[in-house]
Amino acid sequence: MKVVPRCGENAVTAPDPSLYARIERAVARGLAQTSAPDEAYAIALAAIGVTLGWTFGAVWEEDESRDVLTAVQTWRRDPTAAEALAAMTPQLALPRGTGLPGQVWGSGQPAWIHDVPDDGRYPRAKAMAESGVHVALCFPIRSNRGIVGAIEFFTEEWQEPDERLLECMDSLGSQIGQFVERRRSEAAVRHSEARMRAMLATALDCVVIIDREGRVLEFNAAAERTFGYTAEEAAGREMGELIVPPSLRERHRRGLARYLKTEQPRVLDRRVEITGMRADGSEFPVELTITRIDVDDGPLFTGYLRDITDRKQAEAELRASRTRIVEAADTERRRIERDLHDGAQQLLLGLALDLRLARNSVGDDGKVSSLLDEALEDLAEATKELRELARGIHPAVLTDHGLTAAFAMLVGRAAIPVTVREVPAERFDPSVEATAYFVAAEALTNVARYAEAEGAVLEARRAGNRLVVTVSDDGRGGAAPGSGSGLRGLEDRVAALGGDLSVHSPAGAGTTVTARIPCASS
Amino acid sequence: MSVLIVDDHARFRARARRLLEAEGYDVIGEAGDGASGLAAAAALEPDVVLLDVHLPDGDGFELAGSFAAGVGPPIVVLTSSLEVEDVASLIPGSAARGFVPKDQLSGQALAAVLA
Numbered sequence: 146m147k148v149v150p151r152c153g154e155n156a157v158t159a160p161d162p163s164l165y166a167r168i169e170r171a172v173a174r175g176l177a178q179t180s181a182p183d184e185a186y187a188i189a190l191a192a193i194g195v196t197l198g199w200t201f202g203a204v205w206e207e208d209e210s211r212d213v214l215t216a217v218q219t220w221r222r223d224p225t226a227a228e229a230l231a232a233m234t235p236q237l238a239l240p241r242g243t244g245l246p247g248q249v250w251g252s253g254q255p256a257w258i259h260d261v262p263d264d265g266r267y268p269r270a271k272a273m274a275e276s277g278v279h280v281a282l283c284f285p286i287r288s289n290r291g292i293v294g295a296i297e298f299f300t301e302e303w304q305e306p307d308e309r310l311l312e313c314m315d316s317l318g319s320q321i322g323q324f325v326e327r328r329r330s331e332a333a334v335r336h337s338e339a340r341m342r343a344m345l346a347t348a349l350d351c352v353v354i355i356d357r358e359g360r361v362l363e364f365n366a367a368a369e370r371t372f373g374y375t376a377e378e379a380a381g382r383e384m385g386e387l388i389v390p391p392s393l394r395e396r397h398r399r400g401l402a403r404y405l406k407t408e409q410p411r412v413l414d415r416r417v418e419i420t421g422m423r424a425d426g427s428e429f430p431v432e433l434t435i436t437r438i439d440v441d442d443g444p445l446f447t448g449y450l451r452d453i454t455d456r457k458q459a460e461a462e463l464r465a466s467r468t469r470i471v472e473a474a475d476t477e478r479r480r481i482e483r484d485l486h487d488g489a490q491q492l493l494l495g496l497a498l499d500l501r502l503a504r505n506s507v508g509d510d511g512k513v514s515s516l517l518d519e520a521l522e523d524l525a526e527a528t529k530e531l532r533e534l535a536r537g538i539h540p541a542v543l544t545d546h547g548l549t550a551a552f553a554m555l556v557g558r559a560a561i562p563v564t565v566r567e568v569p570a571e572r573f574d575p576s577v578e579a580t581a582y583f584v585a586a587e588a589l590t591n592v593a594r595y596a597e598a599e600g601a602v603l604e605a606r607r608a609g610n611r612l613v614v615t616v617s618d619d620g621r622g623g624a625a626p627g628s629g630s631g632l633r634g635l636e637d638r639v640a641a642l643g644g645d646l647s648v649h650s651p652a653g654a655g656t657t658v659t660a661r662i663p664c665a666s667s
Numbered sequence: 668m669s670v671l672i673v674d675d676h677a678r679f680r681a682r683a684r685r686l687l688e689a690e691g692y693d694v695i696g697e698a699g700d701g702a703s704g705l706a707a708a709a710a711l712e713p714d715v716v717l718l719d720v721h722l723p724d725g726d727g728f729e730l731a732g733s734f735a736a737g738v739g740p741p742i743v744v745l746t747s748s749l750e751v752e753d754v755a756s757l758i759p760g761s762a763a764r765g766f767v768p769k770d771q772l773s774g775q776a777l778a779a780v781l782a
Contacts, residue, residue, distance in 0.1 A: 494769045542754065542757075553755065
């Protein structure tokens with residue numbers, strides 16, 4: 146190393162050969178003490194600056210959005226050193242090629258300069274002069290992404306370029322760059338992990354992650370609250386044994402095994418309703434969605450579970466309330482029918498008998514007898530209308546004799562030939578019978594009106610705990626789902642009892658109306 | 668021919684009695700329900716029981732059997748405010764001879780069933 150003394154300047158001694166090793170050690174020791182990426186720059190600057198005994202240093206990092214370098218960290222030998230440089234450096238934004246750091250950033254090569262020319266390429270030439278520094282060195286910061294910045298140092302000493310020192314600095318630039326990048330990506334992973342943890346912890350749904358053996362890997366706070374296990378208790382346990390009731394456990398295990406063997410999912414990615422079990426053994430309804438996560442050592446499964454006890458209860462209450470409304474309406478209709486029967490109908494019938502008696506006693510005298518004949522005719526009409534009204538409200542035959550007699554009555558009154566294939570002899574709940582009757586009556590009315598059928602078949606049979614009423618015809622079919630608005634109304638009635646009503650009507654192949662009504666014999 | 672009228676509507680019983688008597692029938696009794704009707708039938712031994720299908724204590728189609736099972740059994744004729752189409756399926760299985768809708772009741776209609 147050559148020393149170039151300048152007149153009037155301090156003499157400069159040759160660097161100690163062990164200097165490079167001491168710098169590397171100082172940097173390595175410094176970095177070992179921190180995990181914070183931003184502290185690493187300050188530590189590296191101080192370690193190098195102090196060991197070299199130089200005056201001022203700065204770390205420049207690229208600002209990708211503006212494509213310039215800005216100083217993110219500076220160091221001074223003492224609080225009054227290089228005043229002008231220290232003041233100006235943090236305010237600069239250097240494009241590629243401008244200033245010493247900009248040149249190093251652009252070329253990727255370390256640089257060493259003496260007294261910089263004041264020609265505009267070096268924005269800080271004047272500040273350097275004012276600060277009394279004459280020599281600067283600068284080296285790139287390299288990371289896996291390439292050159293991401295530069296580190297510079299200034300000294301008041303007149304030092305000749307030191308190739309070994311530059312080489313040493315160049316290698317330190319890579320170490321520092323990689324150290325910072327590694328720490329930053331670790332911090333990013335930690336932040337991301339913390340966000341995921343927070344998300345899991347605050348999720349309202351239970352989130353349970355299991356491995357391919359069904360063992361619990363994750364058990365979030367909602368799962369802890371819902372099932373009554375802590376995450377620590379749950380971890381590593383087999384999920385089936387933890388939250389699946391004993392009666393369903395085998396099925397759960399077989400399902401997982403079958404899926405792993407065949408890769409044919411049955412419950413993946415859709416909502417299913419199952420029964421869950423709490424730590425105290427109590428069971429409750431759960432809505433579950435399972436998704437698959439593929440990781441390096443095989444698939445994991447995430448279960449999202451939600452306690453739907455409240456919803457189930459609300460649904461049950463709603464169903465019960467709808468059923469009660471239908472039943473109350475039926476009771477009321479039966480009462481009205483009975484009132485008509487016992488009141489107005491009896492009055493009219495008595496009147497008919499009196500009038501007939503009067504008519505018979507006056508003989509055919511012309512005026513009075515024809516008056517009475519007219520009155521008898523009108524009375525017959527009124528009786529008929531009242532009877533139809535009463536039957537439409539609620540047929541007395543159904544109340545007294547059940548579906549068999551009521552269906553026979555429908556057949557007797559139908560405008561087309563109707564065959565009754567089967568009707569259970571047992572009696573059902575009044576609302577079930579009324580619903581079955583009105584479905585059959587409405588369907589037969591529609592057959593006569595629209596189907597152009599030769600005949601129809603009426604059938605009611607018990608299938609488990611459902612009464613299934615079917616009316617099918619051999620007519621033209623093609624009934625639009627919305628047609629026969631009377632049936633639409635009955636659909637609500639059937640649904641209120643927890644059943645369903647369907648219309649199957651392919652063009653040219655007849656129409657079949659089917660109502661499935663939950664029932665119990667009464 | 669003697670007739671017992673069994674019906675829970677007093678108004679109808681009175682009108683039916685008047686009409687049938689005017690047409691030559693001998694209405695020997697009235698009853699408002701099945702039990703008193705059966706008692707009256709046993710006591711009065713009518714030729715015909717005009718029996719309403721809907722009684723407070725029972726169903727006329729079934730009660731017809733009880734009347735017909737008595738001593739020197741009467742002929743049971745059912746009546747109702749319903750039309751014959753409404754109950755047609757129930758008549759063959761009962762012990763009644765026939766059915767006359769209430770608004771059609773007359774000596775003639777009764778005779779037609781008894782014939």
